[in-house]
Amino acid sequence: MRNLVIAEHDNVSVKAATLNTVAAAQKIGGDVHVLILGHNAKAAADSAAKIAGVSKVLLADAPHLEVGLAENVEATVLSIARNYSHILAPATAAGKNVTPRVAAKLDVAQISEITAVNSPDTFERPVYAGNAIVTVQSVDPIKVITVRPTAFDAVSAHGGNAVVERLDASADSGLSQFVGREVTKLDRPELTSAKIVVSGGRGLGSSESFASILEPLADKLNAALGASRAAVDAGYVSNDYQVGQTGKIVAPHLYVAVGISGAIQHLAGMKDSKVIVAINKDEEAPIFSVADYGLVGDLFQIVPELVSSM
Template sequence: MKTLVWVEHDGGAVKDATLAAVTAAAKLGEVHLLVAGQGVDGVAQAAASIAGVGKVHVADDAAYAHALAENVAPLAADLMGHHDAFVVPATTTGRNIAPRVAALIDVQQVSDILSVEGPDTFTRPIYAGNAIATVRTRDAKLVVTVRTTAFAKADAQGGTGTVEAVSSTGDKSLSSHVSSEMAENARPELTSAKIIVSGGRALGSGEKFAELIEPLADKLGAGIGASRAAVDAGYVPNDYQVGQTGKIVAPEVYVAVGISGAIQHLAGMKDSKVIVAINKDADAPIFQVADIGLVGDLFTLIPELTSKL
């Protein structure tokens, strides 16, 4: 079986999410990569160095400069004539591209897989992660999105893949890139951070969120996350959100401050190796998954904790 993995990149480097997708794809068979973008020779060479990769297909065209799903999907669908499976990381962009490819080649997508049980069989979470379903597809070709926290990252070095240019399918003129507003953050990115400090609605305001959570995160060298309630309340931007409709994370340490532990949030962080919960409600659901729980007033406990680090 030949698998085609879409490479998520920033124009200069391959993102870690791709490395997890490569690991998943390797369980299905021979791994080929698709690098689509503009001026991506460096990305293609980096992709060819990933361990286990056989071939890198490169489409260098202005149509792919911003990874617009409406342009990338037809390219991937065209290449699926010579591949058996299309695998993407279940990131925001990956989840935008994959279903379009599935529609174009007329198959059902298998979403957010946690493991590969066979050439057509996978496990995936259902009911916000409260149950794990084993699913089997009867489609001749596969389209699969991968929960990246469930798979180890392939080695970024050591591969000897060959690079091959492929023809562009062009700009479909269905969408256009207007502008990008890039937030600069000195802290680790959520999906790759080893330690994450997340705040919830109990913090009360954006000012208190910054006053309490940021110093603690700085002391720990941690990324900052938030519950959906905190995002909806306007305390922090949307890209801080951890949960089923936010980012799925699995750091070594996850510190949940003032987060009750709704199912939606737990689905995004319960695979963390160590979970620390701080909440004044001893019956909060977060304590059911926490390895360490601290019951008390966060407005007193967090400054004290920060001062002692």
């Protein structure tokens, strides 16, 4: 049994979600190979080779793979897919863009966002906004899987000594082309990998309050900033900050929810956090049902007091 992990990377280093996906592959059992598809990506392949538990790194390096267009990535994955019993990718925007195409071409059912491995053919995944867990058994000869990174502890990025093997990239499909990318540059930790997250909701009332109330707290805690869908829809911040079923799934060591009522779709994105602190003036707010610590009161008074006491 051999497992192939499609790595997420920036052509220089492997992103954190790949380490969680390797952890899931190791729970399945058998050899774990990591696939790096990019351009001038030798540094990323060398980085992947150091991941603990990886036995081989495959590097497909070509100009048309540089930005990870799904049509080109899919073709190269398919060229080696039948050598593996399991093909895994992180359940990120990049992973979700590629795996459905691979599964369709292999004529197998994709198993999405697994949170546990029960056996090589049986997995758990959340449904109904995380309110239920379904156990899925697959009899497909090749299992195509996306892995929810927050559900698996990341393996060490160091300690491995895998061999790096060159792989011929499939030809450019010509079906799509890269036009441009607008990247939001943040001075804070990345939301999906941060150990502490401070999130704000509609209770903040404005984008100005979002900045003046939450940013000092996040600065004190060296935390990433998040937001509820209500705050995003109200225009307080961009959707890059959104935490929830339709946003980003996070599971930090500490999650501070400020002025967030706790809609089901938001809880689905953060309820696996290790410690949850909720600040809300409504003591009946659903967020308190998942909070480890709750402060009932005026956030405009409580949060500045917290900041001044640190």
